[in-house]
Every structure is written in structure tokens, then in C-alpha cells.
Amino acid sequence: MVLLSGGLDSATVLAMAQEKGYECHCLTVAYGQRHAVEIDAARKLAAALGAVEHKVLRLDLRDIGGSALTDDAISVPKGGLQDGIPATYVPARNTLFLALALGYAEVIGARDLFIGVNAVDYSGYPDCRPEFVAAFETLANLATKAGVEGARFQIHAPLVSMTKAEIIRQGLRLGVDYGLTTSCYDPVDGDPCGQCDSCLIRSAAFAEVGVPDPVCDRSEPRGTIANEAPSEPREST
Amino acid sequence: MVLLSGGLDSATVLAMAQEKGYECHCLTVAYGQRHAVEIDAARKLAAALGAVEHKVLRLDLRDIGGSALTDDAISVPKGGLQDGIPATYVPARNTLFLALALGYAEVIGARDLFIGVNAVDYSGYPDCRPEFVAAFETLANLATKAGVEGARFQIHAPLVSMTKAEIIRQGLRLGVDYGLTTSCYDPVDGDPCGQCDSCLIRSAAFAEVGVPDPVCDRSEPRGTIANEAPSEPREST
Numbered sequence: 001m002v003l004l005s006g007g008l009d010s011a012t013v014l015a016m017a018q019e020k021g022y023e024c025h026c027l028t029v030a031y032g033q034r035h036a037v038e039i040d041a042a043r044k045l046a047a048a049l050g051a052v053e054h055k056v057l058r059l060d061l062r063d064i065g066g067s068a069l070t071d072d073a074i075s076v077p078k079g080g081l082q083d084g085i086p087a088t089y090v091p092a093r094n095t096l097f098l099a100l101a102l103g104y105a106e107v108i109g110a111r112d113l114f115i116g117v118n119a120v121d122y123s124g125y126p127d128c129r130p131e132f133v134a135a136f137e138t139l140a141n142l143a144t145k146a147g148v149e150g151a152r153f154q155i156h157a158p159l160v161s162m163t164k165a166e167i168i169r170q171g172l173r174l175g176v177d178y179g180l181t182t183s184c185y186d187p188v189d190g191d192p193c194g195q196c197d198s199c200l201i202r203s204a205a206f207a208e209v210g211v212p213d214p215v216c217d218r219s220e221p222r223g224t225i226a227n228e229a230p231s232e233p234r235e236s237t
Numbered sequence: 238m239v240l241l242s243g244g245l246d247s248a249t250v251l252a253m254a255q256e257k258g259y260e261c262h263c264l265t266v267a268y269g270q271r272h273a274v275e276i277d278a279a280r281k282l283a284a285a286l287g288a289v290e291h292k293v294l295r296l297d298l299r300d301i302g303g304s305a306l307t308d309d310a311i312s313v314p315k316g317g318l319q320d321g322i323p324a325t326y327v328p329a330r331n332t333l334f335l336a337l338a339l340g341y342a343e344v345i346g347a348r349d350l351f352i353g354v355n356a357v358d359y360s361g362y363p364d365c366r367p368e369f370v371a372a373f374e375t376l377a378n379l380a381t382k383a384g385v386e387g388a389r390f391q392i393h394a395p396l397v398s399m400t401k402a403e404i405i406r407q408g409l410r411l412g413v414d415y416g417l418t419t420s421c422y423d424p425v426d427g428d429p430c431g432q433c434d435s436c437l438i439r440s441a442a443f444a445e446v447g448v449p450d451p452v453c454d455r456s457e458p459r460g461t462i463a464n465e466a467p468s469e470p471r472e473s474t
Binding site: 055057058059060061063064065066085089090091092093094095096099100102103104106107126127129131132135136138139140142143144145147148149 | 292294295296297298300301302303322326327328329330331332333336337339340341343344363364366368369372373375376377379380381382384385386
């Protein structure tokens with residue numbers, strides 16, 4: 001069970017899980033996010049990377065609000081990372097996403113949950129840290145019938161200690177087409193703003209790796225990088 | 238922040254939280270439950286017990302299924318409690334409900350979450366046990382900006398060690414109108430089936446307390462018991 005947002009990180013996690021031989025069921029949450037364009041990106045990535053299933057669940061977090069991503073009255077910060085947890089933090093988001101993944105995993109008999117959280121090149125969101133992931137794993141095994149009956153849920157967060165550049169290198173090695181991903185919190189007509197934290201972290205990482213970002217660099221045709229990668233996305237069996 | 242299902246337990250929890258002086262915001266989840274009649278019951282209870290707010294969030298767990306309460310192809314067990322966790326178990330339900338309550342609590346500045354789980358007269362659901370509640374509290378304080386910044390979320394589960402009869406006595410003392418609550422998993426035209434686990438646990442408890450159940454005993458007018466209770470529901474201020 002792979003939580004797939006349509007961004008760079010979760011796409012890489014999906015490719016890593018596929019490489020390990022997992023039969024991947026992907027879950028995307030349509031939560032009323034400002035950057036809803038990522039849902040369509042997730043669909044394309046699931047297909048391109050050979051997931052056996054891609055499920056989109058709806059949960060409108062605009063009814064809760066409290067984040068620049070779920071309340072249009074709150075602006076997405078632009079122009080550089082600031083200290084502290086930014087306004088793009090969505091209260092309880094990863095707790096909710098993992099809970100949805102857990103419920104669906106239990107129903108289909110999956111025991112391995114993958115999430116692309118990262119606590120190195122990130123915005124300081126508390127629910128991206130390894131201690132959060134560990135606490136959720138403990139909870140998952142207490143909360144469920146499967147857990148009580150002896151199955152063991154594992155929460156895999158393979159990117160948690162990687163730099164963004166390392167993540168991109170890993171994905172390129174696995175043939176991820178980053179031209180299909182989207183990271184921007186505040187896209188205009190589907191194009192990245194280039195100024196939000198997520199755009200800035202992404203572009204710095206591509207620069208560090210030394211390859212153009214197929215999304216941001218519009219002079220390059222999409223998919224260029226993937227075509228240079230050593231292998232094509234695996235088809236799941 | 239009180240999770241209010243419309244059932245007997247959460248109604249009692251709301252009355253207990255009100256008695257302690259909390260300004261109660263109630264949250265009900267419309268999750269595609271078979272017994273959707275409980276959502277309307279929750280609305281009436283929130284008003285009757287003086288909550289300052291009642292919010293209904295939609296999250297369709299029929300997209301996940303796997304439970305007699307969210308999949309019409311799975312029957313609600315009738316005729317007596319069996320060993321093991323029954324088919325009415327909903328995968329990850331209380332994890333999801335608490336996560337929604339946590340997110341909304343963080344947005345409105347609430348730090349005390351109330352849930353009416355009970356691990357004595359219950360169906361053996363793993364997410365009704367004290368160890369689940371404790372694990373969620375740990376998670377809540379790792380998952381959130383408020384938790385990281387020093388606020389402390391507390392998950393209150395005041396019924397967890399009470400018998401159902403003790404819960405009813407407590408509610409009657411606080412003036413809960415159990416005629417407004419609904420417990421049945423499989424109501425017919427809004428009326429309780431009298432045969433599901435939830436109906437059986439409820440009717441045994443009312444019998445133990447020695448008062449008629451205003452919902453099941455149709456010969457008694459609704460609200461009879463509440464009118465005999467020592468105090469009227471408090472209005473919140």
C-alpha cells in the first residue's frame with residue numbers, strides 16, 4: 001500500500017517498492033488541496049510505474065481548513081524557506097493519510113505501508129519525522145483486527161533520512177519519469193510557481209544532481225531525464 | 238472536541254465533558270454507515286446537551302469496505318455475541334475519527350479530545366481499548382505543530398473501564414435523554430432491530446439498571462427517562 005501524492009518523493013517510493021518486488025496498491029487522497037493537479041499526476045505515475053491498483057479517496061479537509069493548502073484565504077509562502085513550520089502545514093494530514101492506508105490495507109490483506117516522508121530537505125512538518133512514523137506503526141498494530149490477531153503492519157519510510165538530491169538520484173536509477181510528477185503548492189494553470197518552498201527545495205535538488213528538472217525546465221521536452229535513466233519502469237505482475 | 242456518534246456512549250461522554258466545564262465542539266463522521274440514522278441523532282444530542290458546535294464531516298468508508306457497517310454485502314451478525322471480533326468491525330475507524338478530531342482540534346485551538354470508547358461491555362473492537370487510546374495520544378503530540386510547539390493533546394476516554402450499566406447510570410444522573418440516542422447497527426425504518434450485538438448490549442444494560450430503554454420500549458413515550466433525571470441538560474456558555 002503506497003501513499004502516492006503525485007509528487008517527487010512518493011513517486012520515488014513507489015519505484016523503490018516495485019523494485020523490492022511488492023505488488024503495489026496506490027492510494028491518493030483528494031483532500032481539497034490547492035494543488036489538486038497532483039491527483040492527475042498520481043494517476044499517471046501509478047500507471048507508468050506499474051502499480052496493480054490506484055485508488056483515489058475523497059476527504060475534504062477544506063471543511064477543517066487551517067492550512068494554506070486547504071483554505072484559499074491563507075497564502076502559500078513564497079520567496080524562501082523561513083524558520084518554523086510554514087502555513088502549508090496541514091493539521092493531522094499524514095495521520096489521516098496513514099489511517100486511510102491502514103484501513104484499506106487491512107481490507108485487502110496488505111501489511112506493508114509505504115509513505116514518502118522526508119525529514120532532511122523538507123518544510124519542518126512534524127508528521128514527516130521518523131518518530132511520527134514509528135508512533136504510527138505502534139498504533140497500527142494496536143488499532144486493527146489484523147494487528148491484534150498477529151499480523152504485523154510495517155510503515156516503510158525509505159526516504160526519511162535521504163537528502164532531496166539522493167532521492168532524485170535513486171529515482172533516476174529506477175527510471176522514474178519526474179516529468180510526470182508535480183511538487184508545486186500553488187500552480188498556475190498547472191505550471192509550477194517556482195517560488196513556493198516545495199518548488200525551491202525541488203529546484204535546488206535538481207541543480208545539485210546536475211540534471212534539468214523536466215517539469216520546471218520547459219525548454220526540455222518532458223521525459224528527457226527518464227529516457228536517459230538505465231531502466232524502464234517495471235510492469236507489475 | 239467530542240466525537241459524537243449519536244449512540245449512547247458518546248452522548249454520555251458529551252454530558253460528562255459539559256459537566257466538567259468544557260466548551261464542547263462535537264464532531265460526527267458521515268462515513269457511509271449502514272445506520273446513518275445516527276447522524277441525525279447526533280445533531281439532536283449536540284443541541285440538547287448544549288454543545289457550542291456540531292460539525293459533520295464526510296468520509297465515505299464504503300470506498301474501502303470490509304465491514305458489515307460499510308458494505309451491504311456483509312450481514313450484521315444477529316442473535317447473540319460470538320467469540321472474536323465481529324463483522325461490524327470497521328478497519329481503522331477510530332484511528333480515522335481521532336485523526337479528524339485532532340486536525341480540527343488543532344485548527345480551533347482545542348487540546349482535549351473526548352471519545353466514548355469502552356472496553357468492558359463491547360464487541361471486542363481493538364480500537365476501543367485503553368492501549369489504543371494511549372498510543373493515539375502519543376501520536377497526536379508527535380504529529381502536530383501544536384504538539385511540537387509545546388501544547389499537549391489529551392485523549393479522554395472516560396468510559397473505557399465502565400460497564401454499560403454504569404455508563405447509563407452516569408448519563409441519567411447528568412440528564413441525558415437516551416430517547417434521542419440510537420445504538421442499532423441495522424435499523425429498519427429508523428427503529429432498532431433488537432437483535433444485533435449493539436441492541437443486545439444496550440438492552441441488557443438498561444435491564445440491569447432497572448429502567449426502560451426509551452428507544453426500544455415503544456410503549457413508553459420517548460424522553461420519559463430523561464424527564465425523571467435530576468437535572469436538565471446544561472446550556473453551554
